[in-house]
Amino acid sequence: MxxxxxxxxxxxxxxxxxxxxxxxxxxxxxxxxxxxxxxxFRKLSDDTARSALAASSLINEIRIDAGREGLGAPHAPEDYVGDGFAKPPSPWSLAENAALGDPASALQLYPYAAQPGVWYRVLESTDFVGGDDAATTALRLRLLVLPWSQAEEPDGFTLDRVNRALGLVGARTNDPVANLLIAELIKRGLAFEYHATIIRHPSWR
Known part of the structure; x- marks a missing residue:
């Protein structure tokens, strides 16, 4: 018992x-x-704040310098397309931009200043009606900002490396695939897209 x-x-x-x-x-x-x-969510908040500050900084930089890049004929809006590397375009970056279908970046007016931990690129620049009128004083910009730890190192950053690290889309072979990668980065909240309109100084007049 x-x-x-x-x-x-x-x-x-x-x-x-x-x-x-x-x-x-x-x-x-x-x-x-x-x-x-x-x-x-904390990282997303930090990335959002960092990207917004980077976008604001670049837009203000272009706003200050736009229209004062040199003497002679005005630059077309498409000439403002370029990336966020502080150094002038190198053969490597020109080859990368050519693979992106963006030969106009070889005519980059001035190198946008690099910012630690982010990479940004002016994806599109047009006049106010969506054209490429060189005499326009209004620029409409579409800007991509990507928080990335190695973004400030030109030799250590390419969209291909981002794609391989994250496995987002298939191997890039042309510009539409690069656009798919950018769209996927934005869709997943890994990159941020901003739109801005600035008025440049008509120094050519």
Whole structure:
């Protein structure tokens, strides 16, 4: 009789341990999930703030210098297309831009200043009606900002490397695929797109 009660007590204690372990595991998974979500949203918030500041900085830089790039004929809006590398275009960057279907970047007016931890590129620049009128004083810009730890290193950053690291789209062979990669980066919240309209100084008049 005493042995039966002892076995019953031992079984009851084992059940308690199992229940307690299950409750602990469920609680730990829930708390850890909240922690990961918090870290993810914190990074997204930091990336959003950093990208917005980078976009504002670049837009202000173009606003200050636009129309004062040199003497002679005005530059067409398409000439403002370019990336965020501080150094002048190198043979490497020109080859990269040519692979992107963007030979106009060889005519980059001035190198936009690099900013640590972000890479940005003027994807499109037009006059106010969407054309490429060189005499326009209004520029409409479409800007891509990508937070990336190696973004300020021209020799260590290409869109191909980003694609290989993240596995977003297939191998890039032409400009439409590059556009797919950019669209996928924006869709997943890994890159940010901004639109701006600036008035440049008509120094050619």
């Amino acid at each position: 005493t042995r039966s009660r002892l076995l019953s007590r031992q079984g009851f204690t084992l059940i308690e341990l199992l229940v307690a372990s299950g409750v602990f595991l469920i609680g730990f998974v829930a708390v850890f999930g909240l922690f990961l979500a918090g870290v993810r």
